[in-house]
Amino acid sequence: MKKKFVLGLVVIGIIFFSLTNKTSLSTSFSESDKKNDQFVLTLSPTSSKLLYSSLTPHDPIEIHNDGELIDYGFPGLGTAEEPYIIENCLIETSDDSGIYIAGTGKYFVIRNCYIDAENYGILIGFTVGVAAGTASIINNTLTNNDKLSIRLRYSDDVTVINNTCSHSSTGIGVPSSDGVILINNTFSHHISGIRIFSDGATVTNNTFINNDYGIRLDSTDGATVTNNTFINNDYGIQLSSSDGATVTDNTFINDDYGVYLSSSYDATLINNVFFNTGLYIEEGIEETVEDYLSYTIENNWVNDKLLGFYCNLNKVTFSEPIYGQLFFINCTEILISNQELANVPVGLYLKWCDNATISNNVCNNNYSRGDYGINLYYSDGATVTDNTCTNNEYGIQLSSSDGATVANNTCTNNGDGIRLGSLDYPSSDGATVTDNTCTNNTNGIELYYDFCYITYNLIQENEEYGVIIKGDSKDNIIHHNTFINNNLGGTSQASDWGVNNTWYEKEIKEGNYWSEWDSKKPYLIDGDANSTDPYPLNENLERINYESIILLPSIFLIAIIHMNKMKKRKKK
Numbered sequence: 001m002k003k004k005f006v007l008g009l010v011v012i013g014i015i016f017f018s019l020t021n022k023t024s025l026s027t028s029f030s031e032s033d034k035k036n037d038q039f040v041l042t043l044s045p046t047s048s049k050l051l052y053s054s055l056t057p058h059d060p061i062e063i064h065n066d067g068e069l070i071d072y073g074f075p076g077l078g079t080a081e082e083p084y085i086i087e088n089c090l091i092e093t094s095d096d097s098g099i100y101i102a103g104t105g106k107y108f109v110i111r112n113c114y115i116d117a118e119n120y121g122i123l124i125g126f127t128v129g130v131a132a133g134t135a136s137i138i139n140n141t142l143t144n145n146d147k148l149s150i151r152l153r154y155s156d157d158v159t160v161i162n163n164t165c166s167h168s169s170t171g172i173g174v175p176s177s178d179g180v181i182l183i184n185n186t187f188s189h190h191i192s193g194i195r196i197f198s199d200g201a202t203v204t205n206n207t208f209i210n211n212d213y214g215i216r217l218d219s220t221d222g223a224t225v226t227n228n229t230f231i232n233n234d235y236g237i238q239l240s241s242s243d244g245a246t247v248t249d250n251t252f253i254n255d256d257y258g259v260y261l262s263s264s265y266d267a268t269l270i271n272n273v274f275f276n277t278g279l280y281i282e283e284g285i286e287e288t289v290e291d292y293l294s295y296t297i298e299n300n301w302v303n304d305k306l307l308g309f310y311c312n313l314n315k316v317t318f319s320e321p322i323y324g325q326l327f328f329i330n331c332t333e334i335l336i337s338n339q340e341l342a343n344v345p346v347g348l349y350l351k352w353c354d355n356a357t358i359s360n361n362v363c364n365n366n367y368s369r370g371d372y373g374i375n376l377y378y379s380d381g382a383t384v385t386d387n388t389c390t391n392n393e394y395g396i397q398l399s400s401s402d403g404a405t406v407a408n409n410t411c412t413n414n415g416d417g418i419r420l421g422s423l424d425y426p427s428s429d430g431a432t433v434t435d436n437t438c439t440n441n442t443n444g445i446e447l448y449y450d451f452c453y454i455t456y457n458l459i460q461e462n463e464e465y466g467v468i469i470k471g472d473s474k475d476n477i478i479h480h481n482t483f484i485n486n487n488l489g490g491t492s493q494a495s496d497w498g499v500n501n502t503w504y505e506k507e508i509k510e511g512n513y514w515s516e517w518d519s520k521k522p523y524l525i526d527g528d529a530n531s532t533d534p535y536p537l538n539e540n541l542e543r544i545n546y547e548s549i550i551l552l553p554s555i556f557l558i559a560i561i562h563m564n565k566m567k568k569r570k571k572k
């Protein structure tokens with residue numbers, strides 16, 4: 001039953017995706033999109049704007065107190081039972097806002113209006129808000145506002161239902177307004193569909209299409225986000241410094257990041273469905289294990305497979321291929337194998353997981369913004385072998401993880417095939433990177449670590465460098481690698497910006513094979529370290545006998561001289 005439900009959601013998602021894209025506004029609406037029979041949407045033949053057929057042109061509305069609200073003569077008594085009704089207005093203006101209301105204590109409803117204003121469609125509150133629970137905003141269309149379609153400030157418990165917001169910087173902005181309820185709204189073509197800086201918001205049954213951010217919760221505690229649909233956004237939901245959020249029963253389709261979770265203690269993610277997207281977690285360099293252990297992440301689905309989130313495990317094997325995305329926190333000696341983790345922000349993610357073994361997994365197409373096939377932090381002694389990582393931003397990344405072995409992996413068409421360390425995390429020591437194939441990446445292997453061995457790898461046709469050593473990375477040894485046609489048009493297939501790195505095996509004086517090497521010794525490495533490979537190898541990784549090469553011309557010359565002398569003696 002669950003799989004049928006998920007399949008249905010996928011079909012719906014594909015239909016939505018085919019009707020929408022990030023550069024144009026869809027002009028077709030189903031009957032379910034028409035929230036009220038009185039407000040049938042029509043499309044002007046000469047304009048892309050959506051117009052209501054039964055609206056009355058109206059000047060911008062500006063209200064600063066109850067007296068001005070009464071003076072407008074809107075129907076109603078201003079009570080909870082009979083609020084003032086502002087409805088059926090067509091407001092197209094170059095003024096700052098279409099409807100501005102602040103400083104009131106009366107109840108009012110804004111409904112069934114079309115508003116195209118310079119900066120704000122509807123602005124509730126500014127330096128002073130409206131009384132808690134007195135404002136309702138229902139069934140309006142708001143578009144082409146430079147700042148926000150709807151802004152709620154210093155106004156608690158506002159209800160916003162069935163509105164359509166498009167082509168504004170932000171659909172709904174909620175600063176300093178607690179307890180706001182947002183239901184059944186549609187957001188498209190915004191930087192942020194909804195952005196909230198206030199506590200206790202409820203966001204349910206909304207639709208977000210083609211936004212940079214569907215929902216952004218910033219310093220917003222206790223929010224509830226449930227039963228929403230996110231399609232083709234850069235970020236479906238971003239939670240930042242927002243404790244106690246509950247994110248349940250949402251559907252994410254083709255978003256770069258379905259849920260992006262950062263510094264949000266006690267977050268709960270349950271019963272969400274992801275298709276061609278997934279979960280991403282980034283706490284930052286001051287993160288703690290406790291931050292991650294505070295999360296409740298259960299019964300979520302990615303590409304019709306389980307989203308696995310596991311903490312505090314010891315000596316557990318995950319070899320059954322039932323996962324679409326996997327996270328491990330504070331585990332030891334776990335084995336992850338035979339998984340296919342594709343089309344998500346990060347396929348396999350480990351933090352504080354010592355002595356993990358990661359083998360025979362396929363991590364493909366995890367590529368949007370800084371995304372990973374396999375990503376390990378603070379995880380010493382890892383063994384990463386025989387995995388295939390294709391079309392990721394980083395095929396395999398390890399940061400702050402000592403003593404790793406990365407062997408026999410194939411990394412193709414990634415940003416970086418293998419990346420050890422980063423500028424954002426402390427360096428680590430002693431990785432062994434051997435017998436890997438890194439082809440057609442931007443960089444084959446990028447290194448920030450110290451005391452590493454990079455040996456016997458096939459590094460071929462990477463757009464930039466085959467191996468690039470960055471920052472203060474030091475005392476690494478690189479030898480017996482095969483470099484073929486990397487950085488075509490450049491001066492070297494590798495670069496070294498570190499300290500005291502050695503590009504050959506010292507004991508036997510053998511370096512690396514360089515496909516463009518022209519028998520000139522040594523091979524010069526780009527970068528301010530001024531490194532060289534003094535002992536380049538032939539294509540069979542065999543050392544060239546330079547002494548013989550140098551002596552041959554002299555021997556040949558001596559032979560010619562000797563032969564000439566012999567000829568002169570015979571003539572005599």
